[in-house]
Amino acid sequence: MSRDPDRERPLDGDAAQQETGPSRKGAVLVDGVILNGPTTDVKAGEKFVEEAWRLIMEEVVLKATDVSEKVCEWRPPEQLRQLLDLEPRDSGEPHGRLLALCRDVIRYSVKTNHPRFFNQLYAGLDYYSLVARFMTEALNPSVYTYEVSPVFLLVEEAVLKKMIEFIGWKEGDGIFNPGGSVSNMYAMNLARYKFCPDIKEKGLSGLPRLILFTSAECHYSMKKAASFLGIGTENVCFVETDERGKMIPEELEKQVCQAKKEGAAPFLVCATAGTTVLGAFDPLDEIADVCEQHGLWLHVDASWGGSALVSRKHRNLLHGIHRADSVAWNPHKMLMAGIQCCAFLVKDRSDLLKKCYSAKASYLFQQDKFYDVSYDTGDKSIQCSRRPDAFKFWMTWKALGTLGLEERVNRALALSRYLVEEIKKREGFKLLMEPEYANICFWYIPPSLREMEEGPEFWAKLHLQSGAEGKGETPKIKLKEQDPENITGSSVRLLCLLVTRCSDAEDFLFCRPFINKPALQQQKLHAPKSLTSCLFVLVDGHFDGFLLH
Numbered sequence: 001m002s003r004d005p006d007r008e009r010p011l012d013g014d015a016a017q018q019e020t021g022p023s024r025k026g027a028v029l030v031d032g033v034i035l036n037g038p039t040t041d042v043k044a045g046e047k048f049v050e051e052a053w054r055l056i057m058e059e060v061v062l063k064a065t066d067v068s069e070k071v072c073e074w075r076p077p078e079q080l081r082q083l084l085d086l087e088p089r090d091s092g093e094p095h096g097r098l099l100a101l102c103r104d105v106i107r108y109s110v111k112t113n114h115p116r117f118f119n120q121l122y123a124g125l126d127y128y129s130l131v132a133r134f135m136t137e138a139l140n141p142s143v144y145t146y147e148v149s150p151v152f153l154l155v156e157e158a159v160l161k162k163m164i165e166f167i168g169w170k171e172g173d174g175i176f177n178p179g180g181s182v183s184n185m186y187a188m189n190l191a192r193y194k195f196c197p198d199i200k201e202k203g204l205s206g207l208p209r210l211i212l213f214t215s216a217e218c219h220y221s222m223k224k225a226a227s228f229l230g231i232g233t234e235n236v237c238f239v240e241t242d243e244r245g246k247m248i249p250e251e252l253e254k255q256v257c258q259a260k261k262e263g264a265a266p267f268l269v270c271a272t273a274g275t276t277v278l279g280a281f282d283p284l285d286e287i288a289d290v291c292e293q294h295g296l297w298l299h300v301d302a303s304w305g306g307s308a309l310v311s312r313k314h315r316n317l318l319h320g321i322h323r324a325d326s327v328a329w330n331p332h333k334m335l336m337a338g339i340q341c342c343a344f345l346v347k348d349r350s351d352l353l354k355k356c357y358s359a360k361a362s363y364l365f366q367q368d369k370f371y372d373v374s375y376d377t378g379d380k381s382i383q384c385s386r387r388p389d390a391f392k393f394w395m396t397w398k399a400l401g402t403l404g405l406e407e408r409v410n411r412a413l414a415l416s417r418y419l420v421e422e423i424k425k426r427e428g429f430k431l432l433m434e435p436e437y438a439n440i441c442f443w444y445i446p447p448s449l450r451e452m453e454e455g456p457e458f459w460a461k462l463h464l465q466s467g468a469e470g471k472g473e474t475p476k477i478k479l480k481e482q483d484p485e486n487i488t489g490s491s492v493r494l495l496c497l498l499v500t501r502c503s504d505a506e507d508f509l510f511c512r513p514f515i516n517k518p519a520l521q522q523q524k525l526h527a528p529k530s531l532t533s534c535l536f537v538l539v540d541g542h543f544d545g546f547l548l549h
Helices: 042-061 077-083 095-108 127-139 150-167 180-195 221-228 249-261 284-294 305-310 352-357 390-425 456-466
Strands: 173-177 210-215 236-239 265-272 297-302 326-329 342-346 429-431 442-444 478-482 494-498 536-539 542-546
Touching: 042 095, 077 095, 127 390, 150 173, 150 305, 150 342, 150 390, 173 180, 173 352, 180 210, 180 221, 180 265, 180 297, 180 326, 180 342, 180 352, 210 221, 210 249, 221 236, 236 249, 249 265, 249 284, 265 284, 284 297, 297 305, 305 326, 305 390, 390 429
Parallel strands: 210 236, 210 265, 265 297, 297 326
Antiparallel strands: 173 342, 326 342, 429 442, 478 494, 494 536, 536 542
16 A cells, blocks of 8 residues: 555544543543553454454455466565555554555465465465464464463364374374474474483583584574574584485484594484475484484474375375484475464473473462363473464364375375476476475476587576576576567566576576465466466466466
């Protein structure tokens, strides 16, 4: 919404004054503040909620599966800043203006529910999870003690129990937290505490050089966690991977032995089940053998790939996960529980989580309450206030059942297989490898390079076209503006979005869409036949899918 010189004038039918109070007669004043009587116009607030709800239904929910809608009405930051009225003011603004702002927020936001949004590990709209989110936002609970959040604590307990069963543990513990990155940090800290419990009280002084091992294709949160916890990024050893991006157990063994020879103290191995780029699943059984031999904590970052556990057809991707000491699993990804919904699961049942994180805050976690205080799970979290994220997943699970969740995974991977076969048929598309999961990795080869033999010169030219200026640099996402006259006579601007990624000097125009939404249909992977110039297209900001024709 553009700035308007008349913005300060109230609109017709609007209540310019949204805060009300009792008349001065009979008022109780303290420091000039009226203490008795309402301070909020409840009726006006209820009306605003109703009107905003209608807007959300019309502009977000009802349009979520409409392929003719735009994925994003893209504007550069400076232009968007001018279009939106972002400045908070001393005086509140009327509801009409607030609703107009809400409409603008929706208009210029990325529609991650759109059938052709493929850019992230999460996508699509789950209606049951959405209702659960509406409920928790309205109830505004905090999940730390049973007395203030009885239902949501029991829901979390039930969901964790089922997830633990799918991992293959007979028992375990866990907690929902804000993101897979935080789950990995939980794991790193818990493994360190198990290795040297005195660290909780005495700190890092006097400890040997702690060192951990993870895949070269691991999530970047491992380095962040090492930095945050004082372990240091130089003490994160990245183990070599094979051509499919899987950790090589023999290389892990070598690095562990070398670290010990150097006087370091290995304490953790983090394997990955579903890497972010290639979708690789580390060989968990072989890695577990190394961990058992050397007494190392095994954490599996299954934030992306963990959902395959609910599929009888694909759960073998995580063969050996039952041998892990801890697991990160994000139902908000392929199972669409709504961001954020992330579980950290631990095989231990000796209250290790609580021992590691408890601060025993007596004002909150009293031991003489009128119920079983073991339900006061907040003391095993690094947070105090904590959202009831498990409720979103629980609502979806209750609605679809385990079989419905399984179908969600099977459908996503079947669509991925379909896309792979279509890529193989098309000139200019070069598949990197046969995928294990929903990550489809391929290059786009421009027409000018398709007859050239692959070699240093070929890759150098492709590298140049990708937008990276020096050999080995990571290309950036690049927008190329064109005005094609041959597209059904239209003079609309075509934005060709080349999504690129470079992990080494040869990965240039490397594209990695994710096929993970149940509303996606086979035909929606195809773009109009008149568009032939690149992989992803945006017509006036409308993402129009893959060029498979």
